[in-house]
Amino acid sequence: MLAPQTDISDAEREAGLSRLVYEAGYSSATAALTSGVILTAFALHLGASNLQVGILASAPFLGQLFQAPAVLLVDRIRKRKAIAVISSIMGRSMLALMALALFLPPGLAMIAVIFAQFVLCGLGAIGGCAWNGWLRDLAPQERLGTLFSQRMVYTTSVTLIAGLAAALLLDRTTEGSSARDWAFAGLYAAGCVSGMISAFVVARMPEPSMPPPSVEPLGLGELLRTPFADRNFRRLIRFLASWQFAVNLATPFFTVFIVRQLQFDMTFVVVLSVVSQITNLASVRAWGALSDRFAHKSVLAVAAPTYIFSIVAMVGASQLGNSQMGMAYLVALHMLMGAAVAGVTLATASIALKLSPRGEATAYVATSALTSSLAAGIAPILGGLFADFFAARRFELLVRWTDPGGTSILSPITLSNWDFYFIGAGLLGLYALHRLSFVEEEGQIDRREMVQQVWFETRRAARNLGTVSGLRALTEFPGSFVRDARVRVRWLRKQRHAAMEN
Known part of the structure; x- marks a missing residue:
């Protein structure tokens, strides 16, 4: 077995x-x-x-x-x-x-x-x-x-x-x-x-x-x-x-x-x-x-x-x-x-x-x-x-406002304990994304085009939540195929251009 x-x-x-x-x-x-x-x-x-x-x-x-x-x-x-x-x-x-x-x-x-x-x-x-x-x-x-x-x-x-x-x-x-x-x-x-x-x-x-x-x-x-x-x-x-x-x-x-x-x-x-x-x-x-x-x-x-x-x-x-x-x-x-x-x-x-x-x-x-x-x-x-x-440390951003009636001090942002970890993780995450940019994979498209694809999928899912709009989607021309073709053409053009430069 x-x-x-x-x-x-x-x-x-x-x-x-x-x-x-x-x-x-x-x-x-x-x-x-x-x-x-x-x-x-x-x-x-x-x-x-x-x-x-x-x-x-x-x-x-x-x-x-x-x-x-x-x-x-x-x-x-x-x-x-x-x-x-x-x-x-x-x-x-x-x-x-x-x-x-x-x-x-x-x-x-x-x-x-x-x-x-x-x-x-x-x-x-x-x-x-x-x-x-x-x-x-x-x-x-x-x-x-x-x-x-x-x-x-x-x-x-x-x-x-x-x-x-x-x-x-x-x-x-x-x-x-x-x-x-x-x-x-x-x-x-x-x-x-x-x-x-x-x-x-x-x-x-x-x-x-x-x-x-x-x-x-x-x-x-x-x-x-x-x-x-x-x-x-x-x-x-x-x-x-x-x-x-x-x-x-x-x-x-x-x-x-x-x-x-x-x-x-x-x-x-x-x-x-x-x-x-x-x-x-x-x-x-x-x-x-x-x-x-x-x-x-x-x-x-x-x-x-x-x-x-x-x-x-x-x-x-x-x-x-x-x-x-x-x-x-x-x-x-x-x-x-x-x-x-x-x-x-x-x-x-x-x-x-x-x-x-x-x-x-x-x-x-x-x-x-x-x-x-x-x-x-x-x-x-x-x-x-x-x-x-970090539990014993604290960061406060103080804002002082003075007018004829006196002085007021506000603290709109206070960081303590685990907040420092969240910010540190964000900074390290930016470095990781920089490393990702060097990885090469066949078929990849740039971030802007991918965001457009994600937005398109989200809108389509939202439309299909409704009965009437869901039935309407069945009769619509599959525009995603056209969008995909355009993205592929752009990617192929970039590949040809890079090959010509090399």
């Missing part, structure tokens, strides 16, 4: 791609019940410090460092499905340990949770390394964008339902009570079961046999040297590393910021996550279509700046504080953030696969993951280390 196949029929391939899509439902249920907001809430429930929250947030990224030996393991064993399934079962069994950690003494409980999280993430990285190369050879390249968008639809839908269920469960218990202990234990037990079902579905997908090595097995250094020798892929690695550091300097602490600094309850945090997932679900298909029609870099050129803007805009929430206006602001901001994350996640997942040569995706994708994950893993630990330092 876990052995690779030399020949895969079209029916077997299509069945495997179908399982690839709906398997995302089980794996996303596991993640929704045991990671992200729930994991942070779990850590705060156990009395975790800012540093411990940062360490937990770094685990998924530092765990990716295990892809280095995994590259060698895949190249030697050449059974990617077996590696992916076995590592998944072993790693997700750690969720049972995290459920039992609630009944340990407080100090020991956090140690057990951190240990289990690192084991889970490390083994997940080993399985992911095998999974990426396996997927690259199983899925047709021209369908990667569509397949990833379909997986994201399942992921977002299940995450939405599981997140709401988790919020309702936690909301029915009192903070610090034994009932809350049992609620968290139930969430992690359910996540463990869902993870095991995911591994079973993956085991039923066909795996194409890897081509026999033309030379003797290479060492780890030799395997990783090839991607770095590829000039364009090296540029992609620089972008992904700088991007991950910028984003993960602040985003892992959103929950801490909203709960501790703004004094909102955990239920509202989960609602914000749900709102973000809804907009993510609503926009992912459009991003997938644009990604297939043009290029992943073009999608990033629009989605990435939007996401960076959303992070910096969190400073506005601290100015509004715990108020109805502040709640509305956070909801609107998370809607924008959810749409941007959909585009960024889809494009970054696909572009590394697209720019890697067929048959060498394992080494290329693993190298990209190693460098970007190291940067992403360091960022939240630094954030946790310096949290107390």
Whole structure:
């Protein structure tokens, strides 16, 4: 059942791609019940410090460092499905340990949770390394964008339902009570079961046999040297590393910021996550279509700046504080953030696969993951280390107004604590976008034209919400084809002009 196949029929391939899509439902249920907001809430429930929250947030990224030996393991064993399934079962069994950690003494409980999280993430990285190369050879390249968008639809839908269920469960218990202990234990037990079902579905997908090595097995250094020798892929690695550091300097602490600094309850945090997932679900298909029609870099050129803007805009929430206006602001901001994350996640997942040569995706994708994950893993630990330092600092912009009646001093802007992280992440994000401009991808268009395409898709989706306008759209001439043709002509002209200059 876990052995690779030399020949895969079209029916077997299509069945495997179908399982690839709906398997995302089980794996996303596991993640929704045991990671992200729930994991942070779990850590705060156990009395975790800012540093411990940062360490937990770094685990998924530092765990990716295990892809280095995994590259060698895949190249030697050449059974990617077996590696992916076995590592998944072993790693997700750690969720049972995290459920039992609630009944340990407080100090020991956090140690057990951190240990289990690192084991889970490390083994997940080993399985992911095998999974990426396996997927690259199983899925047709021209369908990667569509397949990833379909997986994201399942992921977002299940995450939405599981997140709401988790919020309702936690909301029915009192903070610090034994009932809350049992609620968290139930969430992690359910996540463990869902993870095991995911591994079973993956085991039923066909795996194409890897081509026999033309030379003797290479060492780890030799395997990783090839991607770095590829000039364009090296540029992609620089972008992904700088991007991950910028984003993960602040985003892992959103929950801490909203709960501790703004004094909102955990239920509202989960609602914000749900709102973000809804907009993510609503926009992912459009991003997938644009990604297939043009290029992943073009999608990033629009989605990435939007996401960076959303992070910096969190400073506005601290100015509004715990108020109805502040709640509305956070909801609107998370809607924008959810749409941007959909585009960024889809494009970054696909572009590394697209720019890697067929048959060498394992080494290329693993190298990209190693460098970007190291940067992403360091960022939240630094954030946790310096949290107390910035908590004791405050920046105020004072405005003095003097008139015959006296002098008034206003403070329209006040920055403190996590606000410094949001601004720092924005500045680092600008540098990451600069690195993206050097990456070359076939079919890419400039940012202005991509913004026009995004606006066109948004307007079309808005029109189709109405019954009358939706029926009218069925009889309209497909103007998107004309628009696409014009964009393609412009791109070809630029290519010819550049070739003539060279």
